[in-house]
Amino acid sequence: MEKKSEEGITVKKQENFSEWFTQVIDKGELVDLRLDIKGFTVIRPWAALVMENMFNYLEKELQKKGHKPTFMPSVIPKENLKKESEHIKGFTPEVFWLKDTGDNKELALRPTSETIYTPMFKFWVRSYRDLPLKLYQRGSVFRLDTKATRPLIRGREFIWIECHDAFSTKEEAEAQVQEDIDTTEKVMHQIYGVPFLPMKRPDWDKFAGAEYTVGSDCFMPDGKLIQQPSTHLMGQKFSRAFDATFKNKEEKEEYLWTTAYGPAVSRILASVIATHGDDSGMIFPYAIAPVQVIIVPIFNAENKEYVLKKSKEILNELEKMEIKTEIDEREYKRPGEKYHIWELKGVPFRIELGDKEIKNKEIVLFTRDTKKKEKLKLIDLKKIPKLGEQFDKRLKEKADKFIEDKIVNCSNKKEIKQALSSGKLAKINFCSTDKNGVACAEIVEKEFSGDVRGTLASKNEKATGNCLFCGKPATKVIYIGKSY
Amino acid sequence: MEKKSEEGITVKKQENFSEWFTQVIDKGELVDLRLDIKGFTVIRPWAALVMENMFNYLEKELQKKGHKPTFMPSVIPKENLKKESEHIKGFTPEVFWLKDTGDNKELALRPTSETIYTPMFKFWVRSYRDLPLKLYQRGSVFRLDTKATRPLIRGREFIWIECHDAFSTKEEAEAQVQEDIDTTEKVMHQIYGVPFLPMKRPDWDKFAGAEYTVGSDCFMPDGKLIQQPSTHLMGQKFSRAFDATFKNKEEKEEYLWTTAYGPAVSRILASVIATHGDDSGMIFPYAIAPVQVIIVPIFNAENKEYVLKKSKEILNELEKMEIKTEIDEREYKRPGEKYHIWELKGVPFRIELGDKEIKNKEIVLFTRDTKKKEKLKLIDLKKIPKLGEQFDKRLKEKADKFIEDKIVNCSNKKEIKQALSSGKLAKINFCSTDKNGVACAEIVEKEFSGDVRGTLASKNEKATGNCLFCGKPATKVIYIGKSY
Numbered sequence: 001m002e003k004k005s006e007e008g009i010t011v012k013k014q015e016n017f018s019e020w021f022t023q024v025i026d027k028g029e030l031v032d033l034r035l036d037i038k039g040f041t042v043i044r045p046w047a048a049l050v051m052e053n054m055f056n057y058l059e060k061e062l063q064k065k066g067h068k069p070t071f072m073p074s075v076i077p078k079e080n081l082k083k084e085s086e087h088i089k090g091f092t093p094e095v096f097w098l099k100d101t102g103d104n105k106e107l108a109l110r111p112t113s114e115t116i117y118t119p120m121f122k123f124w125v126r127s128y129r130d131l132p133l134k135l136y137q138r139g140s141v142f143r144l145d146t147k148a149t150r151p152l153i154r155g156r157e158f159i160w161i162e163c164h165d166a167f168s169t170k171e172e173a174e175a176q177v178q179e180d181i182d183t184t185e186k187v188m189h190q191i192y193g194v195p196f197l198p199m200k201r202p203d204w205d206k207f208a209g210a211e212y213t214v215g216s217d218c219f220m221p222d223g224k225l226i227q228q229p230s231t232h233l234m235g236q237k238f239s240r241a242f243d244a245t246f247k248n249k250e251e252k253e254e255y256l257w258t259t260a261y262g263p264a265v266s267r268i269l270a271s272v273i274a275t276h277g278d279d280s281g282m283i284f285p286y287a288i289a290p291v292q293v294i295i296v297p298i299f300n301a302e303n304k305e306y307v308l309k310k311s312k313e314i315l316n317e318l319e320k321m322e323i324k325t326e327i328d329e330r331e332y333k334r335p336g337e338k339y340h341i342w343e344l345k346g347v348p349f350r351i352e353l354g355d356k357e358i359k360n361k362e363i364v365l366f367t368r369d370t371k372k373k374e375k376l377k378l379i380d381l382k383k384i385p386k387l388g389e390q391f392d393k394r395l396k397e398k399a400d401k402f403i404e405d406k407i408v409n410c411s412n413k414k415e416i417k418q419a420l421s422s423g424k425l426a427k428i429n430f431c432s433t434d435k436n437g438v439a440c441a442e443i444v445e446k447e448f449s450g451d452v453r454g455t456l457a458s459k460n461e462k463a464t465g466n467c468l469f470c471g472k473p474a475t476k477v478i479y480i481g482k483s484y
Numbered sequence: 485m486e487k488k489s490e491e492g493i494t495v496k497k498q499e500n501f502s503e504w505f506t507q508v509i510d511k512g513e514l515v516d517l518r519l520d521i522k523g524f525t526v527i528r529p530w531a532a533l534v535m536e537n538m539f540n541y542l543e544k545e546l547q548k549k550g551h552k553p554t555f556m557p558s559v560i561p562k563e564n565l566k567k568e569s570e571h572i573k574g575f576t577p578e579v580f581w582l583k584d585t586g587d588n589k590e591l592a593l594r595p596t597s598e599t600i601y602t603p604m605f606k607f608w609v610r611s612y613r614d615l616p617l618k619l620y621q622r623g624s625v626f627r628l629d630t631k632a633t634r635p636l637i638r639g640r641e642f643i644w645i646e647c648h649d650a651f652s653t654k655e656e657a658e659a660q661v662q663e664d665i666d667t668t669e670k671v672m673h674q675i676y677g678v679p680f681l682p683m684k685r686p687d688w689d690k691f692a693g694a695e696y697t698v699g700s701d702c703f704m705p706d707g708k709l710i711q712q713p714s715t716h717l718m719g720q721k722f723s724r725a726f727d728a729t730f731k732n733k734e735e736k737e738e739y740l741w742t743t744a745y746g747p748a749v750s751r752i753l754a755s756v757i758a759t760h761g762d763d764s765g766m767i768f769p770y771a772i773a774p775v776q777v778i779i780v781p782i783f784n785a786e787n788k789e790y791v792l793k794k795s796k797e798i799l800n801e802l803e804k805m806e807i808k809t810e811i812d813e814r815e816y817k818r819p820g821e822k823y824h825i826w827e828l829k830g831v832p833f834r835i836e837l838g839d840k841e842i843k844n845k846e847i848v849l850f851t852r853d854t855k856k857k858e859k860l861k862l863i864d865l866k867k868i869p870k871l872g873e874q875f876d877k878r879l880k881e882k883a884d885k886f887i888e889d890k891i892v893n894c895s896n897k898k899e900i901k902q903a904l905s906s907g908k909l910a911k912i913n914f915c916s917t918d919k920n921g922v923a924c925a926e927i928v929e930k931e932f933s934g935d936v937r938g939t940l941a942s943k944n945e946k947a948t949g950n951c952l953f954c955g956k957p958a959t960k961v962i963y964i965g966k967s968y
Contacts, residue, residue: 034607035600038587040557042604045619048553069532071643071750073524074558074624098593099581101628103522109582109593116519120526123518129816135529139624140558144585157558266555332613 008340012279017222021274028282028344030273031151039149039156046345047152047269049290051159054265054272055138057191057288058161061183067134067163072116074140078106080115084241087114090208094143096156109142114209114238114260117164121256122244128168131246131256132176136163152270153226153484160264166239166256168248173233173257177214180231180261181457184216188228188263193285193396194218194271195403196228197425199454199479202433202441207260211235214457217481218271219403223423225453225483228271229263273346275399276369282346283368285395286388293318293384294342295327298335298354310358314351317381323388343368348391349384369394407479413447413468416480420450425481429474431467437476440469450480492824496763501706505758512766512829514757515635523633523640530829531636531753533774535643538749538756539622541675541772542645545667551618551647556600558624562590564599568725571598574692578627580640593626598693598722598744601648605740606728612652615730615740616660620647636754637710637968644748650723650740652732657717657741661698664715664745665941668700672712672747677769677880678702678755679887680712681909683938683963686917686925691744695719698941701965702755703887707907709937709967712755713747757830759883760853766830767852769879770872777802777868778826779811782819782838794842798835801865807872827852832875833868853878891963897931897952900964904934909965913958915951921960924953934964 009027013020025031030047043051059069075098082088096109110116117135125133138161149155163180167173181198188194196216206213210232217225239245239256248254276283286292295314299307311327318325328338335352342350352364352373365376369391376383408419410426419426426448431437433455441452455461461477493511497504509515514531527535543553559582566572580593594600601619609617622645633639647664651657665682672678680700690697694716701709723729723740732738760767770776779798783791795811802809812822819836826834836848836857849860853875860867892903894910903910910932915921917939925936939945945961 032604032607035557035603037557037559037561037589037591038585040559042557042600043555045552045554048555048621051555052553068529069536070529071527071532071535073519073521073526074626074641075521075524077521096585097583099583101522101580105521107521116526119519120516123516129814137532142558159555330613 008344009279009281013221013277017220017274020277020279021270024273024277024281024344025151028346030269033151039145039154041151041155041157041266043159043266046290050272050284050288051265051269053288053290054192054268055161057187058183058263058265059136059138061187062136062161062163065134065179065183066132067136067165070135070137071139072110072113072137074110075107076110076113076115078108080119081108083115084209084238086237087209087241091143094145096142096144111143112141112260112262113137113162114164114234114258115242118238118242118244118256118258121166121239121258122242125166125244125246125256127247128249131166131168132172134163134165134176136161150484152266152273155266158264159266160262163259163261165259165261166244167259168246168254168257170235170257173235173259176259176261177231177233180229180259181214181216183261184229184263188216188268188271189396191285191287191392192268192272193392193399194228194268194275195396195400197403197479198457200433200457201230201454202437202452202478203435204438204441205452205454207232209234209237210260211237215454217453217479218275219406220271220274220484221402223406223420223482225425225481226267226271226274227483228268229261231261232259234258234260275402276395277346278369280371281344283395284346284348285392286348287392289346289348290324291326291342291345291347292324292388293326293349293351294338294347295325295351295353296335296338296342297327297329298352303355307353307355307358311353314353314363314378314381318384321382321385323384339366348388367391369398411468416448416450420448420480420482425453425479426450427477427479428468429463429465430476430478431470431472431474433476433478440467443469444480448480450482453479453481453483455479492828493763493765497705497761501704501758504761504763505754508757508761508765508828509635514753517635523629523638525635525639525641525750527643527750530774534756534768534772535749535753537772537774538676538752539645541671542667542747542749543620543622545671546620546645546647549618549663549667550616551620551649554619554621555623556594556597556621558594559591560594560597560599562592564603565592567599568693568722570721571693571725575627578629580626580628595627596625596744596746597621597646598648598718598742599726602722602726602728602740602742605650605723605742606726609650609728609730609740611731612733615650615652616656618647618649618660620645634968636750636757639750642748643750644746647743647745649743649745650728651743652730652738652741654719654741657719657743660743660745661715661717664713664743665698665700667745668713668747672700672752672755673880675769675771675876676752676756677876677883678712678752678759679880679884681887681963682941684917684941685714685938686921686936686962687919688922688925689935689938691716693718693721694744695721699938701937702759703890704755704758704968705886707890707966709909709965710751710755710758711967712752713745715745716743718742718744759886760879761830762853764855765828767879768830768832769876770832771876773830773832774808775810775826775829775831776808776872777810777833777835778822778831779809779835779837780819780822780826781811781813782836787839791837791839791842795837798837798847798862798865802868805866805869807868823850832872851875853882895952900932900934900952904932904964904966909937909963910934911961911963912952913947913949914960914962915954915956915958917960917962924951927953928964932964934966937963937965937967939963
């Protein structure tokens with residue numbers, strides 16, 4: 001089964017990131033594409049286990065913030081989908097339709113679920129007392145993307161959480177958008193170690209049906225951006241379309257204010273791998289690694305029983321501390337092969353244990369990111385959770401450092417070109433992010449093969465001077481980058 | 485939002501179970517049918533939270549037994565579905581097909597995933613060293629059922645876990661079938677408190693493509709049976725169809741032996757509700773209740789602040805013990821209304837707290853199943869987890885007792901008729917459960933509106949005498965019941 005892993009990664013991450021990523025997710029046994037259905041990926045246990053851990057952190061944070069789970073149908077009637085005109089215009093080309101089921105209802109596989117949650121809000125919310133209502137579901141959505149698909153990064157089915165919230169006022173809804181950004185920060189950045197820039201998208205790039213969208217832009221090692229969780233202020237657009245009202249404190253009917261937030265766990269996994277991995281393969285944060293400590297016993301026919309017994313004692317001790325531990329006791333593989341496999345798979349710590357170590361009441365501890373080996377007394381095994389915390393802190397700091405110098409202030413086209421060609425983000429003064437800016441954004445795309453990613457949502461940056469492209473007074477400070 | 489709950493359940497469970505169930509899941513805010521897509525149900529937070537807890541117990545038990553999670557595509561190419569001839573024959577009428585996506589592949593929504601897992605086994609298993617391989621996924625499957633649908637019980641989309649396992653030998657595969665029955669016992673019976681009879685189905689009622697099927701039959705309060713988790717010995721049928729082989733210890737290629745196990749959590753939830761509920765509504769086992777203790781503070785304008793402060797202290801103390809607790813501090817509802825709502829929703833314990841209780845350093849504890857109120861000193865709050873255990877033991881014992889006298893030994897048609905009409909299961913000697921028994925099973929269906937459910941899989945019961953219907957020597961002891 002691990003033949004492929006044994007081959008190792010044959011390219012350097014910095015030299016050919018795209019090929020590195022393809023090899024890592026294949027040889028590390030995360031996904032399998034041999035089922036050969038365009039855009040649909042088989043996610044193997046190693047990836048599924050990481051994703052389960054990622055889901056747990058996300059759901060815990062969401063529940064802490066008052067969200068409750070639901071399970072909505074995977075299909076949406078056409079009549080629902082078409083209620084909000086911008087929404088249907090945006091999503092129609094991307095919808096999978098079911099063949100006639102004989103029930104006089106045309107059904108689509110859900111591309112996203114605003115058009116199911118909003119009509120239910122109509123039933124569930126009668127007065128301001130029922131608000132806020134914050135719901136989510138974990139599940140698959142389906143988009144008939146006709147562009148090139150890439151496993152984990154861009155697919156036709158992806159596994160995500162979608163939150164749909166309803167409020168009494170616009171202020172509360174806008175505060176929810178900020179809370180969603182905070183959730184991304186607390187989970188994706190603080191736990192998974194993946195930094196991001198919260199970008200308020202230009203109008204032409206917002207979610208179909210939203211008032212505005214804030215996307216989280218993460219850097220890939222080649223400098224390209226990938227959008228991670230986005231949060232949308234729907235305003236009253238969907239509630240008007242579905243006539244979803246509530247009685248306010250003055251007993252007057254008002255339309256609900258709604259928001260949506262969609263962290264795609266399968267896609268965030270791609271950023272985790274891309275951000276932390278190295279030339280030997282993946283490196284998973286201790287917090288989400290399926291195996292936090294792998295024990296490789298070094299034995300021969302003579303001392304096998306004894307070494308395995310001691311290995312099991314260590315396993316038991318670590319499991320008592322709730323450390324996810326496994327012993328690789330396969331006899332048909334040499335220790336060196338095992339080291340190789342578990343490094344490729346990104347396990348944070350490896351314990352090597354042989355006769356000598358047992359005699360000295362110690363182990364050899366290998367740390368995946370620093371690749372350092374050190375001796376640790378058995379009595380000091382209790383330090384591992386602390387070492388795990390430090391491990392994650394190092395990964396996060398390294399990732400933060402990587403994006404630190406990625407933003408370049410540009411004042412002419414040459415600088416923009418230079419920034420983009422060196423895998424950076426060009427920051428410029430720009431005419432507008434509403435429809436008046438479309439023409440200039442098209443120039444950006446044509447001249448630099450880059451996108452206007454939007455304005456920074458975390459601070460209010462004041463524009464100065466004129467737009468480089470049309471010469472009109474600049475109203476926004478925007479960021480241009482290449483993207484996936 | 486709770487207007488409906490306030491109305492209460494208007495029928496008795498024993499008098500009209502079907503209506504009782506419909507009211508309970510609606511007024512208790514478990515599901516909503518107003519989206520009006522035949523067979524697709526909106527599952528609301530209260531049900532979703534119970535299901536999350538149910539999933540957790542199931543997945544923990546499966547992982548303990550060596551299963552690992554995966555995420556497989558929700559769609560299956562037609563060419564895969566039709567590989568195993570009995571499988572496609574059995575499932576074709578029930579398949580939702582997608583409209584042409586322009587990729588030259590006809591895709592179905594998965595009705596079950598043997599035809600995706602088996603071709604992957606072909607890639608993932610090379611030798612006996614890679615076995616056993618035990619995988620599962622949590623997700624939706626879709627069946628275009630044309631019969632009447634009922635929320636949670638029979639739908640076109642249901643949310644389940646499906647396990648797909650591969651082994652070197654038939655013996656190991658058969659042992660897995662027994663292990664699956666043990667998982668049902670450990671989780672559905674021991675934790676959820678729902679007893680079952682493991683029935684080896686007659687050949688005409690097995691899973692399409694299986695060698696044999698063991699279904700778990702649970703009783704509904706009206707005496708009808710509902711099939712809960714089933715486990716299937718696929719033998720080498722699917723592995724032959726997909727040419728999924730492995731090298732055995734003698735280096736010879738052999739076909740894999742496979743099994744499948746499918747606990748449908750949304751359907752098991754129906755049995756949990758049906759088994760434990762009473763005329764006031766649902767009763768959830770302490771182990772899976774979304775809220776284990778609801779605190780209802782009794783206050784007026786004067787003492788409100790003080791009573792709420794004390795309530796919060798109790799909440800904190802209970803949460804420290806990891807007891808799921810909430811305070812219902814809504815001012816616009818009277819305590820009596822609140823009692824009513826939380827009884828309907830099936831919360832195991834209610835704490836009533838007013839001035840008098842605070843003064844006496846005690847609480848009033850209401851227990852949902854016994855409906856007894858008792859005083860508990862604040863210092864004794866630590867007894868609640870123990871009381872929770874006893875709560876679940878009572879529910880389980882009551883459920884066990886309910887099915888104790890449900891099996892009736894019958895030796896003539898009159899007795900069978902009588903058993904079935906009094907909501908029991910008729911046990912008789914029968915000619916055969918292979919194709920030779922089909923004609924007699926048809927008589928059973930016609931004369932008694934009952935099904936031959938199969939033979940007991942948990943023990944080997946020896947048949948005596950002749951078949952009541954054809955007069956041939958009996959070879960099986962079978963059970964006849966009415967079913968959902």
